[in-house]
Amino acid sequence: MATSPLLDAKIPAGPLEDKWNRYRSSVPLVNPANKRRLEIIVVGTGLAGASAAATLAELGYKVKAFCFQDSPRRAHSIAAQGGINAAKNYQNDGDSIYRLFYDTVKGGDYRSRESNVYRLAEVSGSIIDQCVAQGVPFAREYGGLLSNRSFGGVQVQRTFYAAGQTGQQLLLGAYSALERQVGMGTVKMYSRHEMLDVVVIDGKCRGIIARNMVTGELERHAGHAVLICSGGYGNVFYLSTNAMGSNVTAAWKAHKRGAFFGNPCFTQIHPTCIPVSGEHQSKLTLMSESLRNDGRIWVPKKQNDNRIPSAIPEDERDYYLERRYPAFGNLVPRDIASRAAKERCDAGYGVGPSKMAVYLDYTSAIERYGRGEANKNNLFNATPEQITVMGKAVVKEKYGNLFDMYKQITGEDPYEVPMRIYPAVHYTMGGIWVDYNLMTTVPGLYALGEANFSDHGANRLGASALMQGLADGYFVIPYTIGAYLANEIRSGDISTNHEAFDQTERDVRERIEKLLSIQGKTSPEHFHRRLGKIMWDKCGMARNAKGLQEAIQEIRALRKEFWSDLRVVGTANELNPELDRAGRVADFIELGELMCLDALNRNESCGGHFREEYQTEDGEALRDDENYMYVAAWQYLGESQWELHKEDLEYENIKIAQRSYK
Amino acid sequence: MDANANMHLTLNVWRQRNNSTEGGFVTYEVSDVSPDMSFLEMLDVLNERLVHEGKEPIAFDHDCREGICGSCSMYINGRPHGPLKGVATCQLHMRSFKSGDTIAIEPWRAVAFPVIKDLVTDRTAFDRIIASGGFVSVNTGNARDANSIPVRKENADDAFMAASCIGCGACVAACKNSSAMLFVSAKISQLALLPQGQTERKIRAEKMVAQMDSEGFGACSNTGACSAECPKEISLDTIARTNREYLGAKMTSSAV
Ligand SMILES: Cc1cc2nc3c(=O)[nH]c(=O)nc-3n(C[C@H](O)[C@H](O)[C@H](O)COP(=O)(O)OP(=O)(O)OC[C@H]3O[C@@H](n4cnc5c(N)ncnc54)[C@H](O)[C@@H]3O)c2cc1C
Ligand code: SF4
Ligand code: FES
Numbered sequence: 053m054a055t056s057p058l059l060d061a062k063i064p065a066g067p068l069e070d071k072w073n074r075y076r077s078s079v080p081l082v083n084p085a086n087k088r089r090l091e092i093i094v095v096g097t098g099l100a101g102a103s104a105a106a107t108l109a110e111l112g113y114k115v116k117a118f119c120f121q122d123s124p125r126r127a128h129s130i131a132a133q134g135g136i137n138a139a140k141n142y143q144n145d146g147d148s149i150y151r152l153f154y155d156t157v158k159g160g161d162y163r164s165r166e167s168n169v170y171r172l173a174e175v176s177g178s179i180i181d182q183c184v185a186q187g188v189p190f191a192r193e194y195g196g197l198l199s200n201r202s203f204g205g206v207q208v209q210r211t212f213y214a215a216g217q218t219g220q221q222l223l224l225g226a227y228s229a230l231e232r233q234v235g236m237g238t239v240k241m242y243s244r245h246e247m248l249d250v251v252v253i254d255g256k257c258r259g260i261i262a263r264n265m266v267t268g269e270l271e272r273h274a275g276h277a278v279l280i281c282s283g284g285y286g287n288v289f290y291l292s293t294n295a296m297g298s299n300v301t302a303a304w305k306a307h308k309r310g311a312f313f314g315n316p317c318f319t320q321i322h323p324t325c326i327p328v329s330g331e332h333q334s335k336l337t338l339m340s341e342s343l344r345n346d347g348r349i350w351v352p353k354k355q356n357d358n359r360i361p362s363a364i365p366e367d368e369r370d371y372y373l374e375r376r377y378p379a380f381g382n383l384v385p386r387d388i389a390s391r392a393a394k395e396r397c398d399a400g401y402g403v404g405p406s407k408m409a410v411y412l413d414y415t416s417a418i419e420r421y422g423r424g425e426a427n428k429n430n431l432f433n434a435t436p437e438q439i440t441v442m443g444k445a446v447v448k449e450k451y452g453n454l455f456d457m458y459k460q461i462t463g464e465d466p467y468e469v470p471m472r473i474y475p476a477v478h479y480t481m482g483g484i485w486v487d488y489n490l491m492t493t494v495p496g497l498y499a500l501g502e503a504n505f506s507d508h509g510a511n512r513l514g515a516s517a518l519m520q521g522l523a524d525g526y527f528v529i530p531y532t533i534g535a536y537l538a539n540e541i542r543s544g545d546i547s548t549n550h551e552a553f554d555q556t557e558r559d560v561r562e563r564i565e566k567l568l569s570i571q572g573k574t575s576p577e578h579f580h581r582r583l584g585k586i587m588w589d590k591c592g593m594a595r596n597a598k599g600l601q602e603a604i605q606e607i608r609a610l611r612k613e614f615w616s617d618l619r620v621v622g623t624a625n626e627l628n629p630e631l632d633r634a635g636r637v638a639d640f641i642e643l644g645e646l647m648c649l650d651a652l653n654r655n656e657s658c659g660g661h662f663r664e665e666y667q668t669e670d671g672e673a674l675r676d677d678e679n680y681m682y683v684a685a686w687q688y689l690g691e692s693q694w695e696l697h698k699e700d701l702e703y704e705n706i707k708i709a710q711r712s713y714k
Numbered sequence: 715m716d717a718n719a720n721m722h723l724t725l726n727v728w729r730q731r732n733n734s735t736e737g738g739f740v741t742y743e744v745s746d747v748s749p750d751m752s753f754l755e756m757l758d759v760l761n762e763r764l765v766h767e768g769k770e771p772i773a774f775d776h777d778c779r780e781g782i783c784g785s786c787s788m789y790i791n792g793r794p795h796g797p798l799k800g801v802a803t804c805q806l807h808m809r810s811f812k813s814g815d816t817i818a819i820e821p822w823r824a825v826a827f828p829v830i831k832d833l834v835t836d837r838t839a840f841d842r843i844i845a846s847g848g849f850v851s852v853n854t855g856n857a858r859d860a861n862s863i864p865v866r867k868e869n870a871d872d873a874f875m876a877a878s879c880i881g882c883g884a885c886v887a888a889c890k891n892s893s894a895m896l897f898v899s900a901k902i903s904q905l906a907l908l909p910q911g912q913t914e915r916k917i918r919a920e921k922m923v924a925q926m927d928s929e930g931f932g933a934c935s936n937t938g939a940c941s942a943e944c945p946k947e948i949s950l951d952t953i954a955r956t957n958r959e960y961l962g963a964k965m966t967s968s969a970v
Contacts, residue, residue, distance in 0.1 A: 185858070186850050195864065196865050220880075228848055332755045463807070627830055
């Protein structure tokens with residue numbers, strides 16, 4: 053194998069530990085007077101976009117930021133629950149930059165780029181410092197210092213959190229930094245705006261076309277660089293834990309204008325979500341991975357056991373994760389925990405009305421915490437009831453909002469009965485291919501946060517997405533963008549009268565008109581649901597060649613039907629959520645095909661990509677390092693046509709092994 | 715369809731084309747509603763039907779559907795976010811209603827939140843209030859080690875409670891004066907409780923209150939309806955704290 057000449061990752065030379073430091077001090081700088089003349093467009097105001105927009109404006113660049121919600125504070129990052137990792141080693145439990153780096157590469161099943169991941173681990177500590185300085189109220193111990201917890205796939209406590217609302221607090225921190233710049237006039241904020249295309253002039257990205265979602269007007273925005281920070285594409289599966297509006301459109305338009313798409317089939321199915329309750333369901337709700345710190349996962353040892361959980365005695369319960377993976381127990385990585393749950397349910401041990409669920413049980417944690425409290429308060433004769441009350445109070449403090457959420461949705465009280473959980477689509481490791489500078493294959497076009505493919509390989513560890521989004525925005529792009537912009541100071545203002553703007557705007561307008569003119573019988577929602585079903589059944593937790601080939605045919609047929617039978621009510625010059633949805637579903641359909649193609653190409657199992665043909669005897673993922681230790685970067689050539697380019701992954705600092713959590 | 719999808723409801727929904735046309739209530743009958751559906755899923759079902767009939771679906775803001783993004787915003791039978799305490803519209807489930815119920819659904823009513831369409835309002839005034847001072851002025855890269863600033867756990871917990879505001883605007887919608895005092899106080903309190911927020915404490919309170927006034931929100935008369943309807947149950951104590959902060963600021967500074 054050899055890396056495609058089109059995929060120069062621009063990894064700096066030198067030993068791993070020195071790469072970033074050295075590079076950072078040698079990136080060309082742009083002087084303050086020139087920065088004021090350079091415009092940067094940031095698409096998205098989640099953790100990645102808000103932190104990038106704020107920081108770039110602080111540095112003196114002119115920034116325009118876009119989001120489709122009514123306020124930048126509502127980006128999907130707001131919903132992240134469990135926490136953010138950082139190699140601070142505050143717990144003195146042996147953590148280090150190297151260990152965070154190692155855990156992330158191993159957790160990703162050896163499909164991520166060493167240099168990027170090391171840099172991520174290096175800057176992780178500064179993220180916590182920055183957030184605390186902004187007033188992010190992380191959880192603290194009685195001594196006033198920061199508290200930590202564990203997440204899956206690791207054996208240290210390095211996760212910082214704010215109850216079950218970590219994403220909210222981090223995003224509000226980044227949002228306040230962004231709004232501060234808006235107040236100072238250095239960032240111009242465009243909310244309720246949807247980017248619908250990027251404009252490329254002479255091979256360089258020079259701006260975007262955005263639609264004002266209230267008036268329907270198409271707007272041209274020019275910039276010397278464009279940053280796609282538009283989040284992940286999990287909603288291609290229709291049901292996922294993502295927010296309803298999360299979509300691939302921004303990334304997909306970038307892809308169709310020349311940005312290669314990396315590892316599109318790498319999706320994360322999260323093990324602990326509230327199971328589907330009926331056909332009306334519009335989205336799935338995550339129960340944070342942090343719950344696996346204290347909760348125990350089990351199913352009955354007997355198939356089709358219909359007893360209520362409390363009537364099943366201890367020795368008739370199968371704590372299958374503790375049984376199969378004694379070293380990590382309930383804290384195995386997500387891909388492994390998800391497959392194990394599917395395996396039990398498929399084999400007939402599932403619980404609940406649908407039988408597609410397993411228990412997440414807090415009984416023993418409540419008792420353990422209750423005893424701890426009793427000891428702390430010298431209550432040596434506490435009754436079991438008192439212990440339970442005290443234990444519940446501790447659990448409430450740690451996980452209260454998650455327990456409330458569960459109760460609200462299911463109508464059951466998780467303090468009294470075990471929660472029922474099942475895996476659900478959660479995150480996409482795949483995304484736009486970027487080099488070490490976070491630049492895509494189109495010069496001047498960057499991708500940050502979940503929208504890029506970069507750091508998580510074939511499986512992301514818990515609490516690492518928040519870390520990556522903020523690393524990209526606060527600490528990476530502000531430096532690396534200089535490498536490109538230093539050469540742009542002579543470009544001057546970019547005119548939106550250029551014919552490329554005319555043409556791109558025309559393309560966007562024609563497509564909107566097309567969507568509205570079909571006037572068929574079927575709603576965008578309906579097509580989305582059908583696409584989701586194909587993807588979940590054939591490109592979900594387990595995949596095989598036959599299923600993927602079928603899926604590709606089915607998706608092509610669905611696309612045809614979409615473009616001949618779609619019905620969008622309303623017009624293009626008003627607030628029209630149906631029209632927004634239609635455009636997004638059209639892009640999801642095209643992406644779905646590429647995901648299946650990528651999954652079909654990758655004849656191995658790794659991380660979240662499980663090809664049934666490639667597994668060990670005990671059902672673990674079987675990698676093929678010889679043939680597939682590469683990033684699959686797809687170039688768009690035309691409808692249903694892609695060319696595959698490979699970036700070889702080289703591991704110089706980590707010994708590759710079969711991932712074992714036993 | 716779900717086996718237990720057996721509820722029937724009458725909805726009176728506010729429909730309004732845009733900000734420059736008048737709106738009015740339109741009545742819809744919906745059946746086959748399951749008690750397990752969320753309120754917004756019930757509206758989804760109605761919207762699917764409207765689309766099928768070639769009619770425009772009801773526009774409403776929503777995104778996370780987990781009670782955290784603050785997008786969803788509507789009066790349900792006259793109460794912001796509906797009947798339950800501490801619950802945003804998206805987390806309200808139909809089991810809180812009975813078959814046969816009539817439900818009125820309206821957008822936020824406040825001068826500072828003009829209606830855009832149907833149930834969708836413009837809440838950017840909140841962003842402008844934050845932009846006026848709802849932050850700690852610390853550029854990226856200027857921070858010292860996080861554990862070099864210990865914070866009393868009680869203060870950290872109280873700051874967190876205040877910071878959990880989702881910016882939905884229900885407090886404004888609940889208030890007979892359309893005051894934004896609870897929203898503003900939540901942010902002022904969060905930062906006043908933390909050492910990081912001290913330097914700009916006075917100026918922050920002054921600027922945010924001034925911006926709130928200039929956006930057309932009404933005055934606070936301490937009625938408490940805001941906190942009672944707040945999906946995050948932000949406490950009235952935050953308002954008391956803000957009044958102290960603001961008075962303190964007013965007495966020692968001349969600039970506004
Ligand atoms: C329920 C849930 C819980 C999670 N919990 C955790 C956790 O505990 N720890 C962790 O590390 N990770 C967690 N994650 C993952 C993490 O939250 C996300 O990966 C991360 O927040 C993504 O941030 P982002 O900035 O890349 O994108 P997002 O936050 O998704 O933001 C995308 C932005 O792009 C804008 N946008 C998109 N398309 C367009 C367009 N066409 N035009 C204009 N604007 C556009 C949107 O308006 C938005 O502002 C969780 C995810 C979910 C779903
Ligand atoms: S204070 Fe409460 S009601 Fe007001 S915006 Fe915040 S969360 Fe909503
Ligand atoms: S939709 Fe996010 S809070 Fe209701």
